[in-house]
Amino acid sequence: MSNNQLTAVSLFTGAGGMDVGFERAGIKVVFANELMKEAAQTYRANHPNSLMVNDDIHNIMDSLDQYEGADLVFGGPPCQGFSVAGKMDPDDDRSKLIFTFLDVVERVKPRAFVMENVKALGILEKWEPVRKKYLDRARALGYYCMPFILNATEFNVSQKRERVFFIGIKNGNDPFFEYNMTNLLEEQKKKAPTVRELLHSLGRAGTESNPNTCTAKITFATQPIMRKSPYAGMYFNGQGRPINVDDYANTLPASMGGNKTPFVDEDYLYGSATEDWVVAYHKGLMDGTITPEFEEAPTRLRRITVNEAIRIQTFPDDYVFCGNKGRIYTQIGNAVPCNMAEAVAKAVVEYLKEHSTEGEA
Incomplete structure (x- = not known):
């Protein structure tokens, strides 16, 4: 041949x-x-x-x-x-x-x-x-x-x-x-580009080019597992971890769609915030100025969208996915x-x- x-x-x-x-x-x-x-x-x-x-x-x-x-x-x-x-x-x-x-x-x-x-x-x-x-x-x-x-x-x-x-x-x-x-x-x-460089052109979640697709709440863990990095450890409930948008995402899991979906700081990624909210929260936990309580995180922290997951897995932006949102996240994570x-x-x-x-x- x-x-x-x-x-x-x-x-x-x-x-x-x-x-x-x-x-x-x-x-x-x-x-x-x-x-x-x-x-x-x-x-x-x-x-x-x-x-x-x-x-x-x-x-x-x-x-x-x-x-x-x-x-x-x-x-x-x-x-x-x-x-x-x-x-x-x-x-x-x-x-x-x-x-x-x-x-x-x-x-x-x-x-x-x-x-x-x-x-x-x-x-x-x-x-x-x-x-x-x-x-x-x-x-x-x-x-x-x-x-x-x-x-x-x-x-x-x-x-x-x-x-x-x-x-x-x-x-x-x-x-x-x-x-x-x-x-x-x-x-x-x-x-590879950083997550910020990769995703920035999509625009904020909830817009036509980047619809909101995961509404699972992000809540603080009352007994956080501490690590030196704000992006390691477990400071939030569920297995979805924060993404350092100035670096690379961790492996996107097939179990995305609920609270196992990674999340980003919307204002730091797409807005005018000069620091990832997670970094300041981690610092407060480390130096004892913050006592963790079970409550929802600020709304600027939100789960990644289907379109963002598609980009991180390097599918074409116009790739058509079939099924409900959970099944779509699974297909992306499995790829x-x-x-x-x-x-x-x-x-x-x-x-x-x-x-x-x-x-x-």
Whole structure:
């Protein structure tokens, strides 16, 4: 397929964040699969030329044989079983889906595959047996595979989101694969803007360009867990934390929509305030001049909107999301940031150009 556009099969597609990145790298997605109904609807709304099958991946295995010979298989299987934020249960059925991903690779026999997952799967000693089993299986299928730990902030994403990308090359016999792929990924690096720089043009929440979408109240914790940084610790109830708009957001969770939604100081981000309200509050807690009480925070503190979350995940501003607000926040939080996926895709495409496996059985 070296003279034609590269083709790909997309698995565990979600709303299509990874697909946006791969398409930007010049890859045509010929098949996509997603279990969540609303995410599949979102995908179809934005990728009308790709086939999206909304079903359990185990139900559609046989239909994938027709895509044998596609150049790439990519996707991010559900990661809750391996996530530090989750229960880290290797027996969680979702943990087995990384091997289902390889079942598809076995059928499609692509020139390369890219599987995204949480950083823990790539580095934690606890998951070493799972990693070994995965890499051994990939090797048995004829792929040289390595895990690469990447931070989204280095790839033009204003979010501290570290992930592992397992990249496999068919019939790979390059003794310097890790070195060469690392260099290609380095070439794709681009410093991300701060959250302020990224969001400022949207304007205040409640305007036409930035509708208010999360009304979950922000209340003070009566027994705060203190840290040196105003943006660490737990000074507010719920798991939604303040975002330092002069830096990068922490990982946006799939559980956004209620009190797990991160928040910003509206007046500091979009108005004339010269200091984030959270900084002064934290200082008062630290020096004892403020005694925490259970009450609502000032209205200038508010949860991030859907449009702000879309930007932080580097989806296009006009990307259409389907479902209720909670489902939309979930789709955004579950996604691989588009810019990060684009960087990985471009590095893999370049590697395939430089180390062609065409014609090798």
